[in-house]
Amino acid sequence: MSDTTPIVFVVDDDFSVRESLESLIRCEGLQPQTFASAQEFLDYPRVHTPNCLVLDVSLPGLNGLDLQGLVAHERTDMPIIFITGHGDVPMTVRAMKAGAVEFLTKPFNDDVLLAAIRTALERSRVALSLEAEMQILRDRYASLSQRERQVMALVVSGLLNKQVGGELGISEITVKAHRGKVMQKMKADSLADLVKMAARLRPEAGAIMAA
Amino acid sequence: MKKTTAPISLAGELDQQVAQQTAELAAANAELKKQLAERRLVEEKLQQEERELKRSEVRKAAIVDSALDCIVTIDHEGSITEFNPAAERTFGYRRDEVLGRPLANVIVPLSLREKHRQGFARYLATGEARVLGKRIEMTAVRADGSEFPVELAITRIPLEGPPSFTGYLRDITERKRAEHELRRSEAFLAEAQHLSRIGSFSWRVATDEITCSEQLYRIFQIDRDAQVTFELIGTRIHPEDLSVFQEHIERSRRDRSDVQLEFRLQMPDGAVKYVHVAAHFRGDHGRREYFGAVQDVTERRLSEEALSKARSDLARVARVTSLGVLTASIAHEVNQPLSGIVTNASTCLRMLATDPPNVDGARETARRTIRDGNRASEVITRLRALYGKKSPTAQSMDLNEAAREVIALSLSELQKNRVTLRPELAPDLPLVTGDRVQLQQVILNLLRNASDAMSTIEDRPRDLLIRTEPDDTDPNNHDRVRLSVSDVGIGFEPQATSKLFEAFYTTKNEGMGIGLSVSRSIIERHYGRLWATPNNGPGVTFSFSIPCNPEGLTSDATHASRIPSASDAA
Numbered sequence: 217m218s219d220t221t222p223i224v225f226v227v228d229d230d231f232s233v234r235e236s237l238e239s240l241i242r243c244e245g246l247q248p249q250t251f252a253s254a255q256e257f258l259d260y261p262r263v264h265t266p267n268c269l270v271l272d273v274s275l276p277g278l279n280g281l282d283l284q285g286l287v288a289h290e291r292t293d294m295p296i297i298f299i300t301g302h303g304d305v306p307m308t309v310r311a312m313k314a315g316a317v318e319f320l321t322k323p324f325n326d327d328v329l330l331a332a333i334r335t336a337l338e339r340s341r342v343a344l345s346l347e348a349e350m351q352i353l354r355d356r357y358a359s360l361s362q363r364e365r366q367v368m369a370l371v372v373s374g375l376l377n378k379q380v381g382g383e384l385g386i387s388e389i390t391v392k393a394h395r396g397k398v399m400q401k402m403k404a405d406s407l408a409d410l411v412k413m414a415a416r417l418r419p420e421a422g423a424i425m426a427a
Numbered sequence: 428m429k430k431t432t433a434p435i436s437l438a439g440e441l442d443q444q445v446a447q448q449t450a451e452l453a454a455a456n457a458e459l460k461k462q463l464a465e466r467r468l469v470e471e472k473l474q475q476e477e478r479e480l481k482r483s484e485v486r487k488a489a490i491v492d493s494a495l496d497c498i499v500t501i502d503h504e505g506s507i508t509e510f511n512p513a514a515e516r517t518f519g520y521r522r523d524e525v526l527g528r529p530l531a532n533v534i535v536p537l538s539l540r541e542k543h544r545q546g547f548a549r550y551l552a553t554g555e556a557r558v559l560g561k562r563i564e565m566t567a568v569r570a571d572g573s574e575f576p577v578e579l580a581i582t583r584i585p586l587e588g589p590p591s592f593t594g595y596l597r598d599i600t601e602r603k604r605a606e607h608e609l610r611r612s613e614a615f616l617a618e619a620q621h622l623s624r625i626g627s628f629s630w631r632v633a634t635d636e637i638t639c640s641e642q643l644y645r646i647f648q649i650d651r652d653a654q655v656t657f658e659l660i661g662t663r664i665h666p667e668d669l670s671v672f673q674e675h676i677e678r679s680r681r682d683r684s685d686v687q688l689e690f691r692l693q694m695p696d697g698a699v700k701y702v703h704v705a706a707h708f709r710g711d712h713g714r715r716e717y718f719g720a721v722q723d724v725t726e727r728r729l730s731e732e733a734l735s736k737a738r739s740d741l742a743r744v745a746r747v748t749s750l751g752v753l754t755a756s757i758a759h760e761v762n763q764p765l766s767g768i769v770t771n772a773s774t775c776l777r778m779l780a781t782d783p784p785n786v787d788g789a790r791e792t793a794r795r796t797i798r799d800g801n802r803a804s805e806v807i808t809r810l811r812a813l814y815g816k817k818s819p820t821a822q823s824m825d826l827n828e829a830a831r832e833v834i835a836l837s838l839s840e841l842q843k844n845r846v847t848l849r850p851e852l853a854p855d856l857p858l859v860t861g862d863r864v865q866l867q868q869v870i871l872n873l874l875r876n877a878s879d880a881m882s883t884i885e886d887r888p889r890d891l892l893i894r895t896e897p898d899d900t901d902p903n904n905h906d907r908v909r910l911s912v913s914d915v916g917i918g919f920e921p922q923a924t925s926k927l928f929e930a931f932y933t934t935k936n937e938g939m940g941i942g943l944s945v946s947r948s949i950i951e952r953h954y955g956r957l958w959a960t961p962n963n964g965p966g967v968t969f970s971f972s973i974p975c976n977p978e979g980l981t982s983d984a985t986h987a988s989r990i991p992s993a994s995d996a997a
Contacts, residue, residue: 232767232799239792240774243785274759299766301759322766326773 220265222337226250227257227280228272228299233322237270240326246333254278258286266344267293268317268336270329273300273307281307284314293343295336299324353413356402364401367394371407372414497596501530503589505547517598519570530594536568551590559583559592567596575600617641624723628655630706632680632715646702646723648694665691665699679717683708686719701728760806767799824863826908827852827895833870834893841891846878851894859908859975861953866973869946869957873912873969876943880916880967887965890915898972907955911970918967919959946971953977 224241226248228234234250241248251257254275269287273280284296298311298319308319317339318332360368363384370380377391384391404410491498497514501507507530510522518525518534525533531543546557559581567577578597583590617640620626626643630636637655644651647663657676664672668690675688686706691699706719775792778785830852841848874893881889891914898909943957950957955973962968 230763230767232764232795232802233770235795236767236770236774236792236799239788239795240770240777243774243777243781243788301762301766322762323769324766326770326777329770 221245221247222340223247223249223263223265223267224333224337225257225260225267225269225294226271227252227254227269227275227283229253229275230272233272233299240330241333244330244333246337254280254283257283262291264344266337266340268333268340269294269296270333271296271298273298273311281311281314284311284316288315293340293347295339297329297332297336299329350416353402353417357417359401360398364394364398367391368398368402368410368414371395371398372411495597497594497598499530499534499594499596500584500591501594502591503551505529505531505544507533508591509593514596517569517596518567534567534596536566536574539566564599576603578602621645624726625720627718627720628706630717630719632717643721646700646721647692663692663694665693667691679706679708683710683715686717689724700725757806761803764799764803764806768796768803771796771799820862821860822863823858823860824866825856826859826866826910827856829863829867830870830893830895830910833867833874837871837874841874841878844878844882844889846881846889846891849890849892851892853894853896856895856908857897857906857975859973860977861973862949865949866953869949869971870910870912872943872946876969877912877914877916877967880914880918882916884916884965887915900972901974906975907972908975909970909972911968913962913966913968915962915964915966918961918965 224246226234226237226241228237228250229252231252234252238248238250249260251260255277257269271280271283275283278286280298280300284298287294288296295317296311296315297317299322300307300319301322311319317336318328320329320332357365366384367380370383371377375383377388377395381388381391398404399410402410402413404413491509491511494511494513497517498509498511499507499514500509506527507525508527510520510525512522514520515522520533531540531547535543550557550559558579562578562580564576564578566574568574576599578599580595582593584593620640620642624642624646626646627640628643629638635657637657637660639649639655641651643649643655647655647660649655649659649663653659661669661673672688672690675686678684679686685708686704688704689701690704691701693699701724703722703724704719705722706717709716709718771792775789775796778788778792830850834848834850838848870893874891877891878889881891891912894911894913896909898907901907947957950971950973953973954977955971957969957971959967959969
């Protein structure tokens with residue numbers, strides 16, 4: 217399997233389940249990676265290919281729902297599919313509300329599982345690609361100087377160059393120069409483009425500006 | 428007398444006159460003598476009467492003086508005219524101190540004097556007597572001022588002239604006290620009967636006369652005024668218990684055996700009461716009687732029944748609850764291999780559907796399917812052994828022999844896992860009483876666990892030691908036997924020790940957590956214990972120790988007795 221083959225993580229303490237899933241996943245041309253406990257899984261390094269997690273609810277030590285609580289926020293690129301030997305409604309609701317792709321009870325239909333896995337992997341791919349884009353933007357933004365960032369912020373807020381100059385206490389010409397640099401470094405095609413980029417960066421902008 | 432015819436001389440007339448007078452004198456004399464005699468008679472009679480009177484007086488005085496009761500006589504003014512020695516003693520006065528004094532002032536307490544005076548005055552005025560001829564009780568006062576209760580009877584002395592009265596008084600302090608005590612005692616008894624819901628009775632066999640205490644009426648809900656007969660009692664007895672009751676009555680009529688009987692009553696309103704009757708025969712003076720008591724034990728019975736019901740409800744709920752938990756656990760345990768089966772089979776189909784078909788892969792999935800199927804069935808088998816309807820049987824058995832059988836059965840599997848088995852079975856191991864099959868299951872479980880624990884060990888020989896020995900660590904000095912299984916495997920974390928025996932907990936890749944939990948239950952029901960200790964070197968030793976002859980288990984060659992199964996305990 218190549219590096220770009222999507223990975224399916226499986227965490228289940230029962231060996232029958234692990235082995236059979238491993239076999240099934242491999243048969244589908246995906247890359248299985250099985251673990252017997254939540255801790256073993258957490259110790260495994262993160263991956264950058266589309267991936268998803270097939271997770272049993274009842275595990276020794278940290279149980280599946282708690283694991284979901286831990287990783288769901290961080291790993292938006294790893295959607296979770298729950299499998300369980302016995303499920304109750306509250307458990308299901310909790311899992312789904314926390315963003316699980318699917319909640320299946322054993323023994324489950326393999327088609328249903330594989331469909332869920334495919335959905336999850338697609339979500340993962342999208343998330344990864346979004347993340348990649350964001351990273352590019354971040355890198356570009358990081359390459360801006362302090363002054364260039366200030367100019368960018370004011371420009372995307374709708375101020376004319378002259379006004380920007382007034383705000384920052386620099387001449388219009390200087391503003392224009394900085395603006396050009398910003399457009400270049402951010403690789404924005406137009407002001408509108410730059411505005412969209414800024415919007416995407418905004419939640420993080422505060423953090424970056426502080427840095 | 429000869430008549431003379433001649434005129435006699437004067438002297439002759441004189442003679443005649445003298446003679447006549449003499450005759451008259453003589454007659455008068457005789458008359459006098461007669462009167463004298465009569466008078467003497469009368470006098471004698473009088474004297475006799477006087478003597479009689481005196482004797483009568485003496486007799487009367489004797490009676491009055493020695494009377495136990497106080498005898499006091501008073502005149503029409505109410506003044507004391509007689510005061511007998513008993514009265515002297517009772518009231519503390521000498522006779523001469525009180526004669527002539529008003530009775531009221533002497534013996535009637537100050538607070539009652541006015542009433543007494545009024546009553547006396549009313550009688551004198553109206554002739555209306557409220558107290559004459561009747562026994563009355565009143566309070567009197569002694570010379571020392573102390574008041575005490577007396578019983579009094581007053582009569583009028585039947586003589587002509589102004590009225591006079593005799594009063595007979597008796598100090599009834601003692602009697603009053605005894606009466607009071609008796610009343611208290613009766614009240615006490617009645618209260619006790621009421622509190623304990625016991626009614627007492629007596630039954631005179633010859634006449635079927637039944638006497639009952641207050642409480643008995645209450646228990647049977649019979650009117651106080653009603654006459655208690657067997658017929659009436661019969662109407663209160665629960666129809667189902669009536670014949671038993673009657674049998675007992677008949678038996679008691681014939682012989683003198685004590686009665687001890689419990690039966691039900693049914694009240695007119697339908698309410699049911701439980702009663703316990705105990706009676707004892709007494710045959711003194713030819714009177715054949717039973718004396719007994721009836722106790723209403725309804726409340727106790729009802730609470731016993733409620734308790735019993737609550738217990739069985741609780742047991743049922745516990746059974747259901749644990750069954751619910753068990754069911755969930757079973758479902759969970761079984762779903763694991765089932766999931767494997769289904770997934771493997773599906774994968775198998777996929778593999779066969781590829782072009783070209785992946786036959787090797789398919790074969791592998793089929794093999795795994797079979798393995799998982801067996802695994803699922805093992806779960807069921809083990810559970811059935813523990814919770815099944817079949818009662819375990821206790822026999823006297825040789826643990827070494829049982830162990831050898833298990834070893835023989837698992838030898839091939841152990842060898843396949845490259846496990847070297849080293850048996851150290853003590854010779855002359857005492858026999859134990861237990862269920863052979865169950866104990867063998869435990870041994871098998873331990874062997875398998877040990878083998879599994881070493882499945883990843885590559886750097887040392889996979890030695891599995893199974894040892895039996897007598898165990899003399901029993902605090903009560905009973906004979907015990909211990910079996911240990913030691914491996915050199917990966918061991919377990921200290922924190923996991925308590926979890927190890929939890930049903931369905933497993934740390935292993937192979938095998939099931941349920942094994943140890945079930946094994947422990949089996950050993951505990953043999954009155955033994957199962958535990959695990961890490962070895963000094965690598966690996967773990969699991970041991971169980973069971974008594975040879977547990978109390979509560981009896982071994983009989985012909986009649987195997989029951990070890991309580993889990994379904995009993997639930």
